[in-house]
Amino acid sequence: MSFQFPSTTITFDAALRDIASGSAKARARAAHALGGVTGEVEKRRAVDALVRALDDDKPEVRAEACASLGELREPAALPGLIKRLDDGIAAVRQNAAIALGTIGHPDGFAPLLAALRDGPADLRFQAATSLAEIDPAKALAPALAALDDKDGQVAGAAALALGAIGERDRARVIAALTAKLSHGDAHVRFDVAYALAELRDPAGKAQLVAMIDDNERAWDAVTALGWLRAADELRRAVLAKKMAQEPQVLAAGRLLAVEADPHAQKLLLDALTNRKVHVRGLAVEQLGEVGGAWAKGPLERLARSGKGGELLEALANALRAIAAREGGE
Secondary structure, eight states, rough: OOOOOOOOOOOOOHHHHHHHHHHHHHHHHHHHHHOOOOOOOHHHHHHHHHHHHHHSSSSHHHHHHHHHHHHHHHHHHHHHHHTTOSSSSSHHHHHHOOOOOOHHHHHHHHHHHHHHSSSSSHHHHHHHHHHHHHHHHHHHHHHHHTTOOHHHHHHHHHHOOOOHHHHGGGHHHHHHHTTTOOOOOHHHHHHHHHHHHHHHHHHGGGHHTTTTTTTHHHHHHHHHHHHHHHHHHHHHHHOOSOOHHHHHHHHHHHHHTTTEEEEEEHHHHHHHHOOSSHHHHHHHHHHHHHOOOOHHHHHHHHHHHHHGGHHHHHHHHHHHHHHHHHHHH
């Protein structure tokens, strides 16, 4: 997780100054900003400042320093990040675990494995994911063991990790996941179903369908049903009356990736005129993936209208993708 800041502009030199001597808020803001540097010289200076900030007396500064070091993917930060796995503040140790996974250096594996086995639940939860990022093959056995974790969030994270890496021992992983579809925690059952779908196994389809109307889980449910090419279930989502707009647009796109459907086509075209720019953008993205000649006119009209001004690049990409498909045909 990351502490959130309003959009602001801060120069590199100002960030280096503030992280060393500013107020707690300014130090945290500076640590956040330093994760975005790109030049090699600036990156080295940023890493040095952020490593020092890992020992700041304010947890929000330590958390932001962990997050930014992960963004910079700097192996030199490993010792400091590993130390923060034992931080007394959950947000800090979680960000440290995330950063170790993002950096992906082998030296981060053993400390994360120890955290998965003996750390607090909030750290075990993130360690399962980060281990899979560092070494999927070595993470397989610990993730399988973590399916039995007493904490539901940890068991769910282990399931999701297995969905991402399970092709390495597909039959064993699917058997272990399928056994957890009867877990007492509904969230774990959903995560298991999602992981199975990522492995293209439909055993958890009923769990996914049950979450189509759940605003918190609908997007993931539709994503997983798309992996399964579950046309009937995706059609149900397209026709749902009370579903959130974003997952419904996604459902239309995923259905059209499986088969032609006039309701899905209409939903995507209608979404091009939605008052919310991100919904219009999602519709453009989906049409770029599945649209045909029927989508070209509406996309071109959006590009010429005031509502298309923020989406011109996405619109151009979508139109090019459609033209390429037509050319291939």
